[in-house]
């Protein structure tokens with residue numbers, strides 16, 4: 001074998017003939033020695049120390065730590081390379097030889113994988129086991145290599161990170177491998193020093209959580225399409241809910257006749273004409289009677305959703321606020337009050353006030369009931385993809401970073417149009433209803449507060465928009481209305497809905 005030039009020049013000198021160069025001695029600082037000590041003990045001296053040979057004494061210019069370790073370990077000799085430089089050049093040469101490019105985080109992770117012996121060994125679940133990636137919260141779980149080996153790797157490679165950080169770094173590298181081109185931007189921020197490993201790791205976890213949520217939504221939508229659904233309508237007052245079983249309804253959602261606003265037809269099936277009461281108090285008291293009956297029909301973690309608008313007859317009446325208070329006083333606990341802002345509100349007289357364009361949608365559960373079933377409803381986000389974005393959090397003063405996702409949570413201000421006739425004109429173009437609700441507004445609550453297979457009730461069913469929304473999403477429906485024409489129209493509309501569902505199912509099975 002041909003010896004390299006370097007090897008030929010390297011001499012094995014006695015420790016006693018070696019000293020630190022006086023120029024270097026001026027700058028010597030205590031240094032971390034244990035990783036070099038470990039390597040020298042295990043593998044011997046790999047690299048020669050550099051210096052000048054002057055009259056039989058070797059003056060080290062580069063390699064002081066190796067020299068100190070050799071003395072500590074009691075070694076008798078050290079490999080030395082005479083580079084024969086002038087005193088005035090010692091510091092310059094030393095600087096040049098020490099000048100290494102700063103190791104990028106991914107480099108660190110790659111070297112560590114090699115050292116841990118886990119490079120390219122396996123993928124997915126197997127690799128998770130190997131690295132202990134599943135249980136990052138447990139600081140002691142480091143997978144098969146064990147914490148010691150991570151610590152050792154940090155020492156051996158002289159990494160400026162702890163074992164737990166190294167483990168996260170390896171997970172970040174794995175993420176990078178699945179994210180070619182660094183499109184999501186986690187590594188960019190890390191390598192640009194915008195944040196540290198812990199934050200980068202947190203961003204990955206954020207992405208994984210959001211992907212999981214996305215998966216759950218897709219799964220629920222599939223289940224919604226496949227579920228067997230049915231509906232029942234009752235042409236009578238919903239003060240009487242005796243036709244249905246107790247504990248069977250996940251959600252009652254309805255828009256009752258608003259106080260003193262519209263005159264509905266066929267309002268004879270009830271002891272009073274609801275909405276035409278003489279005072280707000282009477283109106284609210286009657287509302288509470290309807291919802292009293294709903295209590296025992298609800299599942300224990302079910303909800304009552306009331307879509308209610310204001311009345312300005314004789315000035316502001318505070319109907320919505322009074323409704324909230326009455327619910328609280330009648331055994332309900334308000335979960336939230338959402339605002340439905342209408343984009344196509346009709347002009348109406350509004351002296352001394354702005355044109356009103358909102359309704360409140362009150363969600364309540366029974367007092368003392370457990371946590372309600374809730375699916376956070378998402379819509380396509382403005383960012384439209386997974387991406388690290390500068391945060392605007394008040395906590396971090398706007399300087400944090402967060403993971404944007406293709407979808408984001410909707411807020412409790414729902415901005416959408418009021419009902420448009422096109423929603424049901426294909427069923428019967430001649431049908432008229434005084435105050436139909438749009439399917440869209442129901443859908444938000446159907447998705448949020450119920451799952452496919454559940455049953456949803458609408459105590460003032462009208463044109464049936466609520467139950468259309470339920471059936472389309474794989475929930476069964478129950479509806480009440482005193483108006484026979486509404487019930488007849490609603491029957492046609494819901495039958496059509498079921499037919500379309502069946503056709504869609506056939507279409508899906510053919511496509512599959």
Ligand SMILES: C[S@@+](CC[C@H](N)C(=O)[O-])C[C@H]1O[C@@H](n2cnc3c(N)ncnc32)[C@H](O)[C@@H]1O
Pocket residue numbers: 236237238239254255256257258264265267269270273274433435436437438459460461462463464465466480481482483486
């Ligand atoms: C605001 S509308 C509901 C509209 C419905 N959300 C839709 O999408 O078409 C109120 C409905 O309540 C009905 N109604 C009035 N009093 C009732 C009662 N005691 N029981 C059941 N329905 C009643 C009316 O006939 C009317 O159709």
